[in-house]
Amino acid sequence: MNLKSKSPALYYLQRAAFYLLVIVIGVYLLAPFFWAVLTSLRSPGDLFLTPTQFMAAQTTLSNYTEVFANPNFQRGLLQSLIVAVGSVAISLLLGAFSAYALGRFRFKGKAVVMYVILAVSVFPQIAVLSGLYTLINTFGLYNNPLGLITSYLIFTIPFTVWVLTSFVRDIPGELEEAALVDGASPLQTLFLVLFPVMMPALVTTGLLAFINAWNEYLFALTFTSTNRTVPVVIANYSGATQFDQPWGQIMAASIVVTVPLIILVLVFQRNIVSGLTAGAVKG
Amino acid sequence: MTVNAAPQPTKTRSIAAARARQAFWLLLPTLIAIALVAGYPLYRTIYFALFEANLTTPDQRTFIGLENFWFTTDDGIALGFLQDPKWWGAVKNTLQFTVVSVFLETVFGMIIALVVNSAFKGRGFLRTAMLVPWAIPTVVSAQMWAYLYNDSFGLVGRGLLGGVALLASSNELLGVEQRIWAMIAVDVWKTTSFMALLLLAGLQSLPGDMYEAADMDGASKWTQFWRLTLPLLRPALLVALVFRSLDALRVFDIMSVMLGNVSAARTSMTGYARQALIDNQLLGMGSAVSVAVFVIIMVIVVIYVTAFRVRFD
Numbered sequence: 001m002n003l004k005s006k007s008p009a010l011y012y013l014q015r016a017a018f019y020l021l022v023i024v025i026g027v028y029l030l031a032p033f034f035w036a037v038l039t040s041l042r043s044p045g046d047l048f049l050t051p052t053q054f055m056a057a058q059t060t061l062s063n064y065t066e067v068f069a070n071p072n073f074q075r076g077l078l079q080s081l082i083v084a085v086g087s088v089a090i091s092l093l094l095g096a097f098s099a100y101a102l103g104r105f106r107f108k109g110k111a112v113v114m115y116v117i118l119a120v121s122v123f124p125q126i127a128v129l130s131g132l133y134t135l136i137n138t139f140g141l142y143n144n145p146l147g148l149i150t151s152y153l154i155f156t157i158p159f160t161v162w163v164l165t166s167f168v169r170d171i172p173g174e175l176e177e178a179a180l181v182d183g184a185s186p187l188q189t190l191f192l193v194l195f196p197v198m199m200p201a202l203v204t205t206g207l208l209a210f211i212n213a214w215n216e217y218l219f220a221l222t223f224t225s226t227n228r229t230v231p232v233v234i235a236n237y238s239g240a241t242q243f244d245q246p247w248g249q250i251m252a253a254s255i256v257v258t259v260p261l262i263i264l265v266l267v268f269q270r271n272i273v274s275g276l277t278a279g280a281v282k283g
Numbered sequence: 284m285t286v287n288a289a290p291q292p293t294k295t296r297s298i299a300a301a302r303a304r305q306a307f308w309l310l311l312p313t314l315i316a317i318a319l320v321a322g323y324p325l326y327r328t329i330y331f332a333l334f335e336a337n338l339t340t341p342d343q344r345t346f347i348g349l350e351n352f353w354f355t356t357d358d359g360i361a362l363g364f365l366q367d368p369k370w371w372g373a374v375k376n377t378l379q380f381t382v383v384s385v386f387l388e389t390v391f392g393m394i395i396a397l398v399v400n401s402a403f404k405g406r407g408f409l410r411t412a413m414l415v416p417w418a419i420p421t422v423v424s425a426q427m428w429a430y431l432y433n434d435s436f437g438l439v440g441r442g443l444l445g446g447v448a449l450l451a452s453s454n455e456l457l458g459v460e461q462r463i464w465a466m467i468a469v470d471v472w473k474t475t476s477f478m479a480l481l482l483l484a485g486l487q488s489l490p491g492d493m494y495e496a497a498d499m500d501g502a503s504k505w506t507q508f509w510r511l512t513l514p515l516l517r518p519a520l521l522v523a524l525v526f527r528s529l530d531a532l533r534v535f536d537i538m539s540v541m542l543g544n545v546s547a548a549r550t551s552m553t554g555y556a557r558q559a560l561i562d563n564q565l566l567g568m569g570s571a572v573s574v575a576v577f578v579i580i581m582v583i584v585v586i587y588v589t590a591f592r593v594r595f596d
Contacts, residue, residue, distance in 0.1 A: 018398075022409060025395055029412045029476060033419065035438060036427045047436045090316075098313040105306035106299070113310060120321045122584055124533045126553040127577035130331055130560050130570040131324030134341045154320045161313060186305045215420035217536045218553070222561055231422035235540045247430050254423040265418040266411060273480055 040064070040252035047247060063252035073253055075226075076233035080257070082145045083220075083229055084213040087152035088206050095160030095205070096198065100190050102161070103168030104176065114165075121158035125218050128154060136223055143225045151219045156209045163208070163275055167201035168194070204275035207268055211261055230257045325577075331570035338564040351571035364559070364572050373548065373555040374579070376463050380550070381531035384470040388527060389520070391471065392478025397508075399479070400486045413476040421473060425540035428469045432541075450541050459549050466537050466550065474530070478523055485519030486512070521591045528587070532580050552576045 004011045038055065039047070046057040067073055098117075102110060132151050141147030171194065179189040195202075220229040228236075234257065237250045265272055332351060336344035347354075353363035364370045399410050416424065432440045432450055450462065489512065497507050513520075535554050538547035544562060547554030556576055560569025 018403065021394075021398060022403065022405060025398060026409055026412055028472070029416055032424070032427050032431060032472065033415055035431065039430065051438065094313045094316055097309040101306040101309035105302050105309075107303035107306045110306075113314070116317070117313075120317055122529050122580070123321060123325070124529075124553065124576055124580050126533070126535075126556050126573050127328060128321060128324035129328070129557065130338075130566060130573055131327030132320070133338070133560070134327060134331075134566070135324060137341075150320060153316055157313060157316055157320075186309065190309075211418065215422070217422050217539070218557070221539070222557070231420055231536075234426055235422050237426075245433075247433070247436060250426055251430065254426055258419050258423050261418045261420070262415060265414050269411065269414065272414070273484060276477075276480060276484075 036251045037255055039248055040255050042248060044246065044248050063248040064256070067249050067252045067256060070249075070253075072228070072233050073230070073237075073256075076228055076230040077257075079145055079148075079224075079227050080214055080229040080231075083148045083152065084210050086145065086149035087156050087213050088209045090149070091153060091156035091160040091209055092202055092206050094157060095164050096190065096195070096202070098161045099164030099168045100186070100194060102165045103171075104173075117158045117161050120154065121162065123154065125154070129218070129222060132219075133222060142223060143227050145227060147223050148220060148229070151223060152213050152216060155216075156213060159212065160205050160209055163205045164198070164201060167198060167205075171197055200271055201275075204268060204271040207264055208272065208275055211265075214257075214261065328570045328573050328577075331566050332574045333571075334567045336566040338560065338566045338569070341566055344567070347567070351568050352575070364555075364568060364575075369549055370555055370572070372459070373550060373552050376459060376550045377532060377534065377552045380463055380467055380470070380534060381528055384467045384474075385524065385527050385531055387467070387471045388475045388478045389524065391475045392482055392523075395475065395479040396482035396486055397512075399483055413479055415476075416473050417476045417480070419473065421536040422540055424473045425469055425537045428465075428472070429541045432465060459546060462542065462546070463550055466534075466541065469537050469541070470531065470534070474527065478527060481519060481523040482516065485516045489515055521587075525584070525587050529580065529584065532583065552579070 040063050041059045041061070042054065042057055043060050043062060046054055049057060101107075102114065136142050136147045136151070139147075141150070175193055175197065176189055179193045184192070214229075215231060216229070217231045217235065220232045221235075224232070230253075234250065234253050237246070237253060331341070331344070333346060333348060334344040335347045335351070349363075351363060353365050355361050355363075355366070361367070395409075395413065399406060399413065419427075429450060431437045434440045434444075450465065493511060494507060497511060502510070533553055535547060535551050535557065538550045538554055542550065544554065544558060548558035548562075549555070552572075553576060556569055556572035559565050559572050563569070
């Protein structure tokens with residue numbers, strides 16, 4: 001404010017530079033996504049146009065109709081949904097139990113358990129790839145969504161336990177004490193008293209774990225052949241020949257699997273930021 | 284992780300013991316699951332690393348000790364992967380990828396966080412825009428950028444670079460060392476906003492009156508950043524750095540999608556391990572490489588945590 005009266009020219013120059021920076025950041029963050037959306041709405045022949053002609057070219061939904069007609073993509077969506085929902089549901093249930101124990105109970109060895117869970121969350125997936133691959137084959141789970149659901153627990157469980165624990169710790173203790181005084185068992189306390197309070201935390205954590213499972217690539221590529229999830233389908237999306245990449249369709253498929261995530265993320269914006277920081281900054 | 288610092292309750296011993304028992308039962312399912320999906324597979328990977336076996340027939344294995352790591356035949360042929368220059372190339376490229384991309388993400392993330400933390404019109408919009416690259420799956424962002432890099436259609440490849448086939452393996456002019464920069468650009472775009480989100484949360488927890496005091500004392504914004512903001516942001520910054528570095532060291536998706544699995548084996552440690560294990564069907568060798576990747580990453584974690592005294596609580 002001082003600068004505004006002292007030297008207006010410098011002040012407005014500073015503001016202009018600042019807004020220029022804001023615009024550069026906005027363009028940097030959104031331009032690649034915008035271009036992908038635009039490409040998904042153009043016919044393959046338009047790809048050769050110059051950028052300005054390309055933007056002005058006619059909008060068509062043909063890429064989307066072709067993508068949705070593609071049986072691999074249809075199956076991929078279904079597989080992704082099954083795998084992500086399955087692994088998230090299991091981890092939320094187990095994670096809530098553990099978070100309750102870790103956030104509310106005092107017992108020996110708690111620090112050790114927390115360290116083990118933290119260590120697993122930094123495990124490189126490749127370290128278990130060969131062990132899991134042979135196990136999955138032994139149990140006949142290769143190319144089976146159950147195999148992926150199980151293997152995804154390696155990253156969804158530590159994440160949910162960690163984030164939920166930090167939420168549970170912040171719940172006031174009176175609630176639970178009242179339940180205990182009334183003679184409720186720990187499970188009753190958890191399900192009837194804490195779960196309703198934890199609902200926002202469960203939604204946020206579940207959403208973040210869902211995004212991780214939905215995006216996973218290495219296990220999906222390695223443990224399935226035909227029952228592929230969407231990241232693998234999109235990575236291998238091919239045209240008529242090897243050299244003919246159907247970019248319009250690839251972009252359409254990319255938008256289809258991304259837009260639900262973006263909408264969810266925008267709806268739960270506030271919770272997500274607090275969930276992320278609970279998971280990372282606080283530990 | 285601090286043990287819960289609640290005030291010592293005046294409970295009797297038996298209640299404490301009962302609570303401990305209940306906690307054990309609550310934790311048991313998680314511990315069993317972790318043992319099954321992480322502990323036991325890790326043990327098997329380490330075990331298989333000492334054997335020679337085909338991926339399809341793990342039961343027919345021969346114990347060869349550490350020969351997967353280092354072994355020279357009588358004819359002087361080196362068979363261990365530690366003797367393979369391609370492995371060391373993958374290690375070098377992964378480390379370069381990690382150091383450069385995490386550095387750039389931190390700098391850009393800090394700039395974005397500082398901008399969004401100040402008051403201006405359109406702040407809410409920028410804050411929302413930050414979430415977009417983060418929400419996009421890695422494979423999708425790799426495909427989006429592969430398209431942008433494309434030499435005949437891409438905005439970057441055709442426009443900025445004038446038709447250089449940055450990714451095509453047929454382009455003999457570009458080695459893996461040059462292509463790694465294209466991968467770094469993708470990773471920086473995708474994860475800068477994650478970094479910015481974490482730093483922004485840290486910034487918003489800083490006391491505002493501290494800056495007012497600094498203003499009164501005539502400290503410039505520049506001085507305030509280096510003397511106040513950065514030191515106070517250190518804990519948040521370090522934890523973000525650890526998580527980002529670990530993620531970058533595990534990189535595989537971007538290389539696999541943009542360059543294919545063969546080149547991914549030369550640019551990412553995970554890619555090299557996966558090629559040995561899956562594409563070449565060498566269970567023992569693939570496991571040995573995986574163990575090496577595991578050890579490298581764990582050593583880096585320990586260095587980080589001890590050198591910066593990162594505290595996770």
